[in-house]
Amino acid sequence: MSQDFRLDNIGMVNRKKKISFTFNGKKYFGYEGDTIASALIANGVHLVGRSFKYHRPRGFFGVGVDEPYAILQLERNNERDPNIRATEQEIFEGLEVKSVNCWPSVNFDIGAINNFLKMFFPAGFYYKTFMWPPSFWYKIYEPFIRMAAGFGEASIKHDKERYEHKYEYCDLLITGSGPSGLASAYAAAKNGARVILAEDKPRYGGSLLSSDVNIGNQTGAEWSEKIITELKSMSNVIVKNRSQVFGYYDHNMLVMSERISDHLPKTQKYLPKQRLWYIRAKEVLISSGSIERPLVFGNNDTPGVMLSSAAKEYIKVYGVLVGKKPLIFTNNDSGYETAIEFKKNGVNPLILDTRKEPSSDIITEAKNLGIEIKYSYVVVAAKGYKKVKSADIAKISDNKKDLSNIENIECDCICVSGFWTPSIHLASQSGNKSEFNEKIDAFIPKKSKQKENTIGSANGKFTLEETINEAFNKGYEVSNKITENNNKVSIPTVVEKKSSEHDKFWCVPLPKGKSYKRFLDFQNDVAVTDIELALREGFRSIEHVKRYTTLGMATDQGKTSNLNGLQLVSDIENKVVPQVGHTTFRPPYTPVSIGAIVGREVGKHSKPTRKSPMHEWHEKNNAVFVDAGVWLRPRYYKQGNETLFEASKREAKNVRKNVGVCDVTTLGKIDVKGPDAAEFLNRVYTNAWLKLPVGKARYGVMLREDGIVMDDGTTTRISENHYHMTTTTAQAANVLSHLEYYLQLVWPELNVNVVSTTEQWAGAAIAGPNSRALLMKLFPNTDVSNEALPFMGYKEADLFGIPAKIYRISFSGELAYEVNVESDYGNFMWEKIIEVGKEFQIQAYGTEALSTLRIEMGHVAGSELDGRTIPHDTSLEGLVSKKKDFIGKRSLSRSAFTKPDREKIVGVVPLDKTTSIPEGSYIVKDPKAKLPNPKLGHVSASCWSVEYDNPFSLAIIKDGKNMIGQKLFAMSPLKNKTIPVEIVSSHYVDPEGKRVRA
Amino acid sequence: MLYIFCPHCGSRSQNEFAYGGDATVKRPELNKEISDQEWNNFVYLRKSPRGKHLELWHHISGCRQWIKVERDTSTHEIFKTYKADELTE
Numbered sequence A: 001m002s003q004d005f006r007l008d009n010i011g012m013v014n015r016k017k018k019i020s021f022t023f024n025g026k027k028y029f030g031y032e033g034d035t036i037a038s039a040l041i042a043n044g045v046h047l048v049g050r051s052f053k054y055h056r057p058r059g060f061f062g063v064g065v066d067e068p069y070a071i072l073q074l075e076r077n078n079e080r081d082p083n084i085r086a087t088e089q090e091i092f093e094g095l096e097v098k099s100v101n102c103w104p105s106v107n108f109d110i111g112a113i114n115n116f117l118k119m120f121f122p123a124g125f126y127y128k129t130f131m132w133p134p135s136f137w138y139k140i141y142e143p144f145i146r147m148a149a150g151f152g153e154a155s156i157k158h159d160k161e162r163y164e165h166k167y168e169y170c171d172l173l174i175t176g177s178g179p180s181g182l183a184s185a186y187a188a189a190k191n192g193a194r195v196i197l198a199e200d201k202p203r204y205g206g207s208l209l210s211s212d213v214n215i216g217n218q219t220g221a222e223w224s225e226k227i228i229t230e231l232k233s234m235s236n237v238i239v240k241n242r243s244q245v246f247g248y249y250d251h252n253m254l255v256m257s258e259r260i261s262d263h264l265p266k267t268q269k270y271l272p273k274q275r276l277w278y279i280r281a282k283e284v285l286i287s288s289g290s291i292e293r294p295l296v297f298g299n300n301d302t303p304g305v306m307l308s309s310a311a312k313e314y315i316k317v318y319g320v321l322v323g324k325k326p327l328i329f330t331n332n333d334s335g336y337e338t339a340i341e342f343k344k345n346g347v348n349p350l351i352l353d354t355r356k357e358p359s360s361d362i363i364t365e366a367k368n369l370g371i372e373i374k375y376s377y378v379v380v381a382a383k384g385y386k387k388v389k390s391a392d393i394a395k396i397s398d399n400k401k402d403l404s405n406i407e408n409i410e411c412d413c414i415c416v417s418g419f420w421t422p423s424i425h426l427a428s429q430s431g432n433k434s435e436f437n438e439k440i441d442a443f444i445p446k447k448s449k450q451k452e453n454t455i456g457s458a459n460g461k462f463t464l465e466e467t468i469n470e471a472f473n474k475g476y477e478v479s480n481k482i483t484e485n486n487n488k489v490s491i492p493t494v495v496e497k498k499s500s501e502h503d504k505f506w507c508v509p510l511p512k513g514k515s516y517k518r519f520l521d522f523q524n525d526v527a528v529t530d531i532e533l534a535l536r537e538g539f540r541s542i543e544h545v546k547r548y549t550t551l552g553m554a555t556d557q558g559k560t561s562n563l564n565g566l567q568l569v570s571d572i573e574n575k576v577v578p579q580v581g582h583t584t585f586r587p588p589y590t591p592v593s594i595g596a597i598v599g600r601e602v603g604k605h606s607k608p609t610r611k612s613p614m615h616e617w618h619e620k621n622n623a624v625f626v627d628a629g630v631w632l633r634p635r636y637y638k639q640g641n642e643t644l645f646e647a648s649k650r651e652a653k654n655v656r657k658n659v660g661v662c663d664v665t666t667l668g669k670i671d672v673k674g675p676d677a678a679e680f681l682n683r684v685y686t687n688a689w690l691k692l693p694v695g696k697a698r699y700g701v702m703l704r705e706d707g708i709v710m711d712d713g714t715t716t717r718i719s720e721n722h723y724h725m726t727t728t729t730a731q732a733a734n735v736l737s738h739l740e741y742y743l744q745l746v747w748p749e750l751n752v753n754v755v756s757t758t759e760q761w762a763g764a765a766i767a768g769p770n771s772r773a774l775l776m777k778l779f780p781n782t783d784v785s786n787e788a789l790p791f792m793g794y795k796e797a798d799l800f801g802i803p804a805k806i807y808r809i810s811f812s813g814e815l816a817y818e819v820n821v822e823s824d825y826g827n828f829m830w831e832k833i834i835e836v837g838k839e840f841q842i843q844a845y846g847t848e849a850l851s852t853l854r855i856e857m858g859h860v861a862g863s864e865l866d867g868r869t870i871p872h873d874t875s876l877e878g879l880v881s882k883k884k885d886f887i888g889k890r891s892l893s894r895s896a897f898t899k900p901d902r903e904k905i906v907g908v909v910p911l912d913k914t915t916s917i918p919e920g921s922y923i924v925k926d927p928k929a930k931l932p933n934p935k936l937g938h939v940s941a942s943c944w945s946v947e948y949d950n951p952f953s954l955a956i957i958k959d960g961k962n963m964i965g966q967k968l969f970a971m972s973p974l975k976n977k978t979i980p981v982e983i984v985s986s987h988y989v990d991p992e993g994k995r996v997r998a
Numbered sequence B: 001m002l003y004i005f006c007p008h009c010g011s012r013s014q015n016e017f018a019y020g021g022d023a024t025v026k027r028p029e030l031n032k033e034i035s036d037q038e039w040n041n042f043v044y045l046r047k048s049p050r051g052k053h054l055e056l057w058h059h060i061s062g063c064r065q066w067i068k069v070e071r072d073t074s075t076h077e078i079f080k081t082y083k084a085d086e087l088t089e
């Protein structure tokens, strides 16, 4: 297909490289460097979608991030990428895009019926239309809205693309490489500052690429090329294109999204799709430029109506004509620049200027070129459905209220210019409260809250000379605060055409008897009448008007609509814009993909995975793993076709009968050292620690200040001033912070140091009646008899040449030991234990068997120490010293904690001895009681007792002490079960604790 | 994300720190008789001022020191940071 709208001798696309792509299934050609928008326009395609609410035809309105219409969906390799702006996405070979918001096709759209049902879609339609009758909601309204809403369809498949995060620090971050960005970056870089210059487009230069100006005897484009080349060569400068700084956060942290391979046909395996940069900048210069403002008239959303600056950029950068019979509708000189470009490229434009008799260099040039100009003229309405075919134009009275001489003229595009709006989004996000500038009818940044300055047209400087001077000076000034190099470069001379003042007129009145829709927000289909209605209904605050009408709430954040909306509200309310104020800008400035935000923290990378040194052995022996905090722990070792239940029962039984070994490396370990260590432990734990001899371990419970149990574990006195503390796997990090808090802030006079040693030691728990016999073979040179190494004893020993530590402690309730060696020897230790243990019928056991063993012994763990229980509740009150003070002690005397029927831990056995009780079940007296059934407590942990071969659970229930022997019910509404149970002691097996001392 | 000056390490990103609450709270001395009300105030009651606030931060992914930070709770401006044992103004 020939490109009817492509110009031969102008533009920056690579004519040597033809690229084919498909749009809605049809193949088109463009050139390397084209965006989807420029390539489609070159092919004469203007209808690209349907609008959000009324499904009106949509074309192109802008040429960059401001585009409200041309939102497409990119599809490749069965992956979908919604919310792609056709004005930003570059084409590549094989690119496939399609329209959104249209069904069955963009040319014939059923939803367009909304356009004729618009009485159903007034402002606030979300809140009104679909409320009645209620029965209509699910069947009619919701499916209809769902089909009609949204800007594309996200893929539900796993995104295989790679996204990365990067952290960067710099002296100066400059957002935008237009004239002000380039000049300030150059001045700052030459003054030795570390500069990052970010440009959202592929090409650097911003407005310089399409303006007819000179800087230092070069064209704008040549000058920007020269500056950017030099900046790229400097080691103190990072220059990034296709990179949008979209968020300004606290303490000068800015976030930038870099599109690395979105414009490439096929991503290389390790090339990220996008990269998110977290940039901490000492200073920020916001040079994000300005966006042309639309003029508002009838049917101003028809495809072919677009910003005049966009039309100019399509010609200058892409060599593409947006039309061959252009109508330029302007209230300032910018429209003339576009008209001049049309004329220079062989197309005759007609200019309608709302002003009466303006004069300037630019206007004179347009006249001299023979361009037809009508003053005090406006476009009343665009005509044509899928594309502009003609326009009703009219003369407007001096007071801008009356139209006369209405006539219809042919045209194929209407380029509008309603002057310029500085892009103050980033400044606003930084906390800068903007102020209204009457001269330009727009807001500009006021006083900086963070270290930022806005320069160039983003700061309302609309002449190049002002911009360049301000940018060179600011670049130097800001960089010099940091580098103090005093290295100032000279400012080049600027040649530009002088322009005249703009007209404040922006909204064309309706002719008598006509009710054209005049749109303010092009993405959310908000029209003048919607705002009028909202105000009639009593909405006053601009924030409320915004939410009620959805003005400026679309993905383009109202880049082209906000100011016109404010103008309208001010006009109706007879206020001035600054009284109305503007809505708050929030990040992101442009849509950011979820993938980029998440980065590489997906799937198994979402958190670190910690493995014990024995992990490989577990894997080889068919361990089935379970997440325990960040650790992977063997849950059970599967033999043959065993289920979890069968395997854990086998493993637990073997511990009770012979001997088992369990990997306990994950337990938290903390070294506590110093002359005051004993005193410190005495304050941290509820029980007494001053008299613990060297070589002995003690079980301890620590509380929070509110009296709730924080953690438990054993701590061993290794030497006079050295203790080895263990914590639960889950609480290890919290306990360390807790200890540091008291040592550093509360009792700094205590001479104690704490450090985590969790990863330094590999641990194996050897438990069961055969454990001592096994130990004797493992440590033949060490006396491990009951006398030499009693319960809660500690010994250092030699394990086949490796130094080992033996703690005689038990979680399983059996005769048991924990052997620790340095982590690197963990696997060696484990294999020796298994090898030597064979003759004692040793089996490895996992966390499931470990749970069974501790539950039937009545030992508490995380499910009982759940952040709600005090020592009494878990029958740990025997460990609470009455004589000394400790953390949280004062709380234990609170009335709620001392009332006689306080909850207490008990054992629960089903009467039928076969039905397992679901964890979380309620214990109740009467299962048929009126709801809500008063509950006595809950089941915290359940197991199959291997000692008695029947189900057994632990529960924490009201007045537990006096409930033993009672017949109650366990109810689980979740599992729909009601089980008659008997309450027994929580110590179901070996209540006297004989085995551990054997 | 805040940028916090750790007096031991220098300026570091907020994600290296854990927040520790009001730094002006003083734990009652051990073994001292105190009323329920006093104890309740210490354990539960905290002011939530708008404006200057002296608070604790724990440099958990750094030097593991608790530090005091004087921060404006509404603007996030950090005026000064102190070591745990340093006297605040």
Ligand SMILES: [Zn+2]
Pocket: B006, B007, B008, B009, B010, B059, B062, B063, B064, B065
């Ligand atoms: Zn630090």
